[in-house]
Amino acid sequence: MSWLVAIPVVLPLLGAGVTLAFSNFRRVQWLISVTILSISLAVATALVFIVNSGPLVFDVGEWAAPVGITLVADRLSALMLLVSVAVTLAVLIYSLAQGVEDGEEAAPTAVYHPAYLILSAGVSNAFLTGDLFNLFVGFEILLAASFVLITMGGTRARIRSGTVYVVVSMLSSIVFLIAIVMTYAATGTLNFAQLATRLQEIDPGVSLALQAMLLVAFGIKAALFPLHAWLPDSYPTAPAPVTAVFAGLLTKVGVYAIIRTQVLLFPQGRLDDVLSVAAILTMVVGILGAVTQRDIKRMLSFTLVSHIGFMIWGISVSTEVGLAATIFYVIHHITVQTALFLVAGLIERHGGSTSLQKLGSLAKSAPVIAALYLIPALGLAGIPPMTGFLGKVGLISASAQSGQAIDWWMIGAGLVTSLLTLYAVLRAWNLAFWQEPEEELEYTSIPVGMYGAAGSLVVMSLGIALFAGPIYSYAERAAIDLERRGPYIVAVLPDGNRGTGTSEDETDPDVADELEDVTTVPAEEVDE
Known part of the structure; x- marks a missing residue:
């Protein structure tokens, strides 16, 4: 069954070549793309259940770790993969419906x-990789694909924003590559499982320097303060489907990389205070930018930055409760933020603009859009019983249990940010849907497929709230796996038992001795 891990990476890459070969046959391209992402979604769904028995490992080319490239699916990566592929498929259907309605000339190139x-392959590779250099490759795949998508149409604004995006991403890549070189020089490996043991044996100062460099590289990807300024200027100019998938996924790849490296490679938490301060500033600065905006897309871009701070908050607490809340919040935010950007695309198409100064009275002409906007907007603000509320309660609980001074500062910043988020999204809702427009608007019809794709994500966010109990429980078990570290290492290293169904009690004795120092939970505390 380990070959299933490779499908979400390999299949989209093969599909990219096939769709390029059929570039003159648009409908064939559509069929191939939807089929491939549907298969990837089915595989991701299966992996979520399979990894309950333990991490599933695939060695590319049958070269075992740490020599070869290893793909690893555990609870965290499988859950991230499932949500990302579901969102990617919904956005694709949205873009296809938009292209069909506009006709052949206006359809995507x-x-x-x-x-x-x-892009989908790059995201999947980043979530599943068990190797630091392969994570760099995943980021570069994302960079190449995202530059093509963000500049599609060739307008001056898109070329300018795409250039800014590429320059910042290249800066992040340079920092990341330097960190990779230094890591290999210090440890002799780039495999996550092997790094988890060897980083504990090197000089603490060198380890801290490596941790800081990786955090800077991933902080740029995640748009973490003060490395966030590029995002609000880059995302709003892209086409609505592109902006939606960027907002939902690309920053979360950075957050995922921070979770994976900070917990697996650097469990001592020596930069937790730095992360806490960054979380506070990201939340506050981002939301202050959002409340001043007069354009829906720019407002949503600033809220995107702000709510990255909530995810970093949970990581900085360095407890299972905090990690579980972060994982749940990431899942919530991917769904809600993507839905809001798709709805912003509906608003732009129907009313001809996303400027709050030009829009008005859309509730009369498009009540469905009004509802599709309000539901995820309330979820983003954290109104109970929406998913945002549940994630924030988990974060507050984690900080309250920790009880440090910085924890109370994060709780205060989180509450203020939530209130300002509610103000920002309701202000936009009031101006766009209820105020009288300055000039009479010329409304444009919207394809049913665009409504359906945006609505599916809204329903998905409601589904996460409805089944929050089992989903949050899954996130808690993923957090326990992350904190223990031992099961991941045993599954990947060639001397340990491979595949699923492996418990620590069945591990080779020599490997078990080696893992004694890296397992943070007693062996008898096994998963349910």
Whole structure:
């Protein structure tokens, strides 16, 4: 069954080549893209259940770790993969419906489908990789595909924003590459499982320097303060589907990388206070930018930055409760933020603009859009019983249990940010849907498929709230796995038992001795 892990990476890459070959046959491209992402979604769903028995490992080319490239699916990566593929498929259907309605001339260019599938492969590779350099490769795949997508259409604004995005991403890549070189020089490996043991044996100062460099590289990807300024200027100019998938996924890849490296490689938590301060500033600065905006897309871009701070908050607490809340919040935010950007695309298409100074009275002409906006907006603000509320309660609980001074500062910043988020999204809702427009608007019809794709994500967010109990429980078990570290290491290292169904009691004795120092939970505390 280990071959299933490779499908979400390999299949979209193969599909990109096939769709490029059929560049003159748009409908064939659509069929291939939807089929491939549907298969990836089915595989991701299966992996979520399979990894309950233990991490599932696939060695590319049958070269075992740490020599070869290893793909690893555990509870965290499987859950992230499932949500990301579901969102990617919904956005693809949205873009296809938009292209069909606009006709052949206005439909996405022939390179859209290859680039989109490559983007999906890059995201999946980043979530599943068990190797630091392969994570760098995943980021570069994302960079190449996202530059094509963000500049699609060739307008001056899109070229400018795409250039800013690429320059910042290249800066992050340079920092990341330097960190990779230094890590290999210090430890002789780039495999996550092997790094988890060897980083504990090197000089603490060198380990701290490596941790700081990786945090800077991933902080840029995640738009963490003060490395966030590029995002609000880059995302709003792209086409609505592109902006939606960027907002939902790309920053979360950075957050995922921070979770994976900080917990697996650097469990001592020596930069937790730095992360706490960054979380507070990211929340506050981002939301202060959001409340001043007069454009829906820019407002949502600033809220995106702000709510990255909530995810970093949970990581900085360095407890299972905090990690579980972060994982749940990431899942919530991917769904809600993508839905809001798709709805912003509906608003722009129907009213001809996303400027709050030009829009008005959309509730009369488009009540469905009004509802589709309000539901995820309330979820983003954290109104009970929506998913945002549940995630924030988990974060507050984690900080309250920790009880440090910085924890209370994070709780205060989180509450203020939530109130200002509610103000920002309701202000936009009031101005766009209820105020009288300055000039009479010329409304444009919207394809049913665009409504359906945006609505599916809204329903998905409601489904997460409805089944929050089992989903949050899954996130808690993922957090326990992360804190223990031992099961992941045993599954990947060639001397340990491979595949699923492996418990620590069945591990090779020599490996068990080696893992004694890296397992943070007693062996008898096994998963349910």
